[in-house]
Amino acid sequence: MADSADRYDRRAFLARGATTAAAVGLAGVGLPTLLSACSSTTTKTTPRRLSAPGIGTGKPKRGGTITVGLNSEIDGFLPSTNHFDNSGLTYANSVYDTLTMIAADGSAKPYLAKSVTPNPDLTVWTITLRPGITFHDGSPLNADVVLANIQSLQSSALTGQALKGVVSSIAKVSDMAVAITCSEPIVAFPHYLATQVGYIVAMAQLESQSSTKPVGTGPFSLVEWVPNDHMTVKRNPHYWRAGLPYLDGVTYRPIAQDQSRENSLKSRTIDLMVTRDPNAIRDLQDNSGFQVVRNPSVGQNDMDFVILNTTVDPTSDPLVRQALAHAIDVDQLVKLFGAGIAKPNLSLFPPGSPYRAADNGYPKYNLAKAKALVAQAAPNHGGSIKVSLATITDPRLLNEIQAIASMWELAGITTTVSEVEQVTFIDNLVTGQFQAYTDEMFAATDPDLNYVWMSPTTANPPIALNFSRNKDDALEAALQRGRTTSDPTVRIQAYQEVDKRLSADLPYLWASQATWSLTGSNSVSNFNNLTLPDGSRALGFASGIFNPTPAWRED
Amino acid sequence: MLRFIATRLVQLVVICFLISVFAFLLVHLLPGDPTLAILGPNDTPAARAVLLHQLGLNKGLVSQYGTWIMNIFHGNLGASFLTKQTVTNALGVAVPIDLELVVVSQVLALLVAIPMALIAALRPNRLFDRIATTSTFAMLSLPTFVAGPLLVLVFAVTLKWVPATGFDRLSQGLGQNLKSVILPSVALAIGSVTVYYRLLRADLIATLQEDFVTMARSKGLSTRYILMRHVMRPSSFSLLAGAGISIGTLFTGAFVVEVLFQLPGIGYQLVQAIYSRDYLVVQGMALVAAVAFVVVNFGVDFLLTILDPRVRRA
Numbered sequence: 001m002a003d004s005a006d007r008y009d010r011r012a013f014l015a016r017g018a019t020t021a022a023a024v025g026l027a028g029v030g031l032p033t034l035l036s037a038c039s040s041t042t043t044k045t046t047p048r049r050l051s052a053p054g055i056g057t058g059k060p061k062r063g064g065t066i067t068v069g070l071n072s073e074i075d076g077f078l079p080s081t082n083h084f085d086n087s088g089l090t091y092a093n094s095v096y097d098t099l100t101m102i103a104a105d106g107s108a109k110p111y112l113a114k115s116v117t118p119n120p121d122l123t124v125w126t127i128t129l130r131p132g133i134t135f136h137d138g139s140p141l142n143a144d145v146v147l148a149n150i151q152s153l154q155s156s157a158l159t160g161q162a163l164k165g166v167v168s169s170i171a172k173v174s175d176m177a178v179a180i181t182c183s184e185p186i187v188a189f190p191h192y193l194a195t196q197v198g199y200i201v202a203m204a205q206l207e208s209q210s211s212t213k214p215v216g217t218g219p220f221s222l223v224e225w226v227p228n229d230h231m232t233v234k235r236n237p238h239y240w241r242a243g244l245p246y247l248d249g250v251t252y253r254p255i256a257q258d259q260s261r262e263n264s265l266k267s268r269t270i271d272l273m274v275t276r277d278p279n280a281i282r283d284l285q286d287n288s289g290f291q292v293v294r295n296p297s298v299g300q301n302d303m304d305f306v307i308l309n310t311t312v313d314p315t316s317d318p319l320v321r322q323a324l325a326h327a328i329d330v331d332q333l334v335k336l337f338g339a340g341i342a343k344p345n346l347s348l349f350p351p352g353s354p355y356r357a358a359d360n361g362y363p364k365y366n367l368a369k370a371k372a373l374v375a376q377a378a379p380n381h382g383g384s385i386k387v388s389l390a391t392i393t394d395p396r397l398l399n400e401i402q403a404i405a406s407m408w409e410l411a412g413i414t415t416t417v418s419e420v421e422q423v424t425f426i427d428n429l430v431t432g433q434f435q436a437y438t439d440e441m442f443a444a445t446d447p448d449l450n451y452v453w454m455s456p457t458t459a460n461p462p463i464a465l466n467f468s469r470n471k472d473d474a475l476e477a478a479l480q481r482g483r484t485t486s487d488p489t490v491r492i493q494a495y496q497e498v499d500k501r502l503s504a505d506l507p508y509l510w511a512s513q514a515t516w517s518l519t520g521s522n523s524v525s526n527f528n529n530l531t532l533p534d535g536s537r538a539l540g541f542a543s544g545i546f547n548p549t550p551a552w553r554e555d
Numbered sequence: 556m557l558r559f560i561a562t563r564l565v566q567l568v569v570i571c572f573l574i575s576v577f578a579f580l581l582v583h584l585l586p587g588d589p590t591l592a593i594l595g596p597n598d599t600p601a602a603r604a605v606l607l608h609q610l611g612l613n614k615g616l617v618s619q620y621g622t623w624i625m626n627i628f629h630g631n632l633g634a635s636f637l638t639k640q641t642v643t644n645a646l647g648v649a650v651p652i653d654l655e656l657v658v659v660s661q662v663l664a665l666l667v668a669i670p671m672a673l674i675a676a677l678r679p680n681r682l683f684d685r686i687a688t689t690s691t692f693a694m695l696s697l698p699t700f701v702a703g704p705l706l707v708l709v710f711a712v713t714l715k716w717v718p719a720t721g722f723d724r725l726s727q728g729l730g731q732n733l734k735s736v737i738l739p740s741v742a743l744a745i746g747s748v749t750v751y752y753r754l755l756r757a758d759l760i761a762t763l764q765e766d767f768v769t770m771a772r773s774k775g776l777s778t779r780y781i782l783m784r785h786v787m788r789p790s791s792f793s794l795l796a797g798a799g800i801s802i803g804t805l806f807t808g809a810f811v812v813e814v815l816f817q818l819p820g821i822g823y824q825l826v827q828a829i830y831s832r833d834y835l836v837v838q839g840m841a842l843v844a845a846v847a848f849v850v851v852n853f854g855v856d857f858l859l860t861i862l863d864p865r866v867r868r869a
Contacts, residue, residue, distance in 0.1 A: 069720075075637045212639050226648055227638040228819040228827060229722070253721060255817045259704070260720050264817075267711035269718035393830070421830045 054528025076211025086544025096216030468507030633835030799855030
């Protein structure tokens with residue numbers, strides 16, 4: 001049964017996966033910011049007093065507990081083997097710390113690390129740890145622990161694949177420093193350390209490989225985890241960040257149904273909730289009784305899209321993919337299901353991102369053109385185009401794919417709609433047993449974090465992390481340029497080229513940016529105002545990931 | 556009497572054995588390969604071979620069953636491959652929830668249904684009977700997935716009297732515990748009230764027309780005495796049989812309510828396990844739910860034999 005922990009979870013794997021586990025990101029932030037940000041050591045924990053949702057305006061109050069409603073449950077707490085979706089990363093933020101953390105400006109800054117510095121050609125990164133930090137079991141944080149953590153990640157089937165193209169070797173430099181050699185220059189390396197692979201667990205947990213008893217350096221330590229019911233943590237009195245956390249404890253409750261979670265918040269059963277339901281966000285954002293924190297406006301959020309398998313008939317035909325893209329009226333789709341919250345977005349990158357091509361060439365809605373393409377392609381597919389479109393079992397998503405199917409039908413594409421249970425869904429994606437699935441992923445603090453999902457090098461059977469199996473040499477070249485160059489201008493050009501290549505290849509049919517929000521009652525304060533050790537503000541809530549460290553109760 | 560109980564016990568053992576066989580085979584009948592579900596992208600021939608060995612799936616079915624049932628007798632139902640939580644621990648979370656839901660909901664249902672049926676049966680086709688019959692008929696048309704959210708909207712969201720979701724254990728305080736189960740219990744009780752009311756009313760009306768009731772009335776006995784002493788017992792057989800089925804069904808049939816109120820009871824955990832093909836959890840939960848159903852109905856049969864000697868002779 002030991003291997004069973006390596007089973008993949010759809011949300012974790014697709015929405016962020018092992019490498020894209022942090023929040024939103026780097027768009028608009030150049031390398032100099034990124035690098036210079038990785039050497040600060042100042043410790044400041046006083047929250048900024050700004051008048052905005054989730055930001056405290058008074059003196060921090062100590063004590064009390066809060067209950068947080070999450071949208072999903074996870075399978076355990078071991079970063080190398082468990083599947084950290086947004087809920088998993090929220091749990092992890094409570095009991096662990098990452099080596100780096102994303103700042104509000106999108107840069108990756110040292111956190112458990114005192115500094116993360118590269119050699120001149122960005123192939124060797126030296127991580128120096130802060131002194132005096134201890135795990136919940138009293139053991140010290142040192143180079144040996146970090147070394148063991150990264151080796152464990154490398155040997156894991158889950159995280160190993162993602163690290164394969166990044167980390168080639170690791171060596172202990174001193175008692176408090178390790179050097180990681182990359183297989184090629186990795187500009188965004190510090191960003192990887194803010195993701196699932198950046199959480200550092202105690203040696204004892206590594207040795208036991210326990211996925212149920214996390215031992216970290218985090219602001220809270222585990223009291224109890226009852227899967228599908230609750231996870232309770234208590235304040236870590238020896239937390240390395242002086243004065244933090246303010247709360248005595250936090251209870252997380254997975255509440256799968258969006259409406260039930262919203263009702264729980266409104267009835268004060270819970271104090272905070274995470275949701276991506278546009279209807280809930282719309283209901284709560286104008287209510288003075290609640291504080292609604294939305295996704296930050298920097299970086300890449302998760303995208304909602306249809307993924308097409310480019311290796312099976314008929315979606316292997318570029319003409320068919322173009323027809324499918326032209327047939328979707330995204331504006332109408334978003335109008336129907338976005339509750340006025342979601343916005344159409346026909347690009348991997350959000351509006352305002354420097355990486356977004358001014359004209360990426362993505363096929364606009366054009367029913368006549370779609371019909372013409374269907375007529376052109378049909379003879380090569382037995383006279384008609386038949387596509388199977390599926391999503392995971394979820395009433396809201398089923399409604400969405402039914403709308404998409406009806407649009408495709410109008411273009412003359414016979415579409416069968418089905419729901420697939422979660423485990424089968426991910427199995428089918430990685431093994432290529434699908435034609436068209438709706439999905440949500442690509443949140444990243446740096447566009448390079450999405451390399452593994454798009455590169456032709458990961459598109460080969462039997463297990464492909466590039467689920468669409470799209471193989472485009474020009475795309476790979478652009479991804480490589482973005483990955484290895486430190487020149488912001490070149491990176492911008494590279495990712496704009498990625499945007500264009502994806503629009504030409506059409507492995508993904510874009511719809512909108514996923515809507516996430518963290519909503520709290522007014523009895524909780526400062527829940528989105530974490531400061532970093534250098535005094536700058538952390539990015540905070542993004543893509544469904546919450547960090548409870550700065551929160552306090554007002555009552 | 557003893558012979559009757561012994562016969563029923565033998566039947567119970569046979570049924571439990573058959574249930575265990577079906578529960579064991581259940582996972583083998585689920586679509587897809589459980590090893591693929593467990594391994595996911597790590598599915599290689601070598602990994603699969605190891606897992607098959609670990610799960611005992613490489614052995615014959617009889618051998619697999621033998622191992623499984625022996626483990627159960629030792630209190631080992633295995634562990635979730637997903638969360639590593641033992642099935643016994645999962646049941647330790649789920650069973651108290653379901654037990655409390657069943658008890659509270661059925662007590663509520665009986666507390667409402669019995670007085671209503673008594674009043675209605677005493678004056679059949681009068682105003683109260685018509686109102687009660689019509690309103691219970693309306694309640695029967697109100698599925699739990701409608702009743703649940705309505706109750707939440709009124710009593711949790713608007714009035715904030717009770718929590719909208721979650722279960723507080725008895726150890727957290729009786730008041731808090733009852734607050735957390737009252738809404739789901741009411742949602743479950745609504746359907747039961749209708750059934751119990753209609754069953755009891757019909758039997759009461761029939762019994763009240765019996766000669767012995769006329770005789771009792773002619774002796775000048777009070778209506779209350781007649782009802783409680785002479786009418787309730789012979790009128791409660793259908794109610795008891797209905798309650799047995801209803802209570803047994805609730806162990807898994809409360810799934811909708813458990814989802815709405817986020818209560819990790821047996822039904823909820825069973826469905827979650829089926830979705831993720833969590834092999835041992837499905838087996839364990841299905842087994843316990845089915846055995847609970849059978850045991851509850853065995854208990855009802857036993858009660859019926861006490862209340863009605865004719866059952867023993869049948």
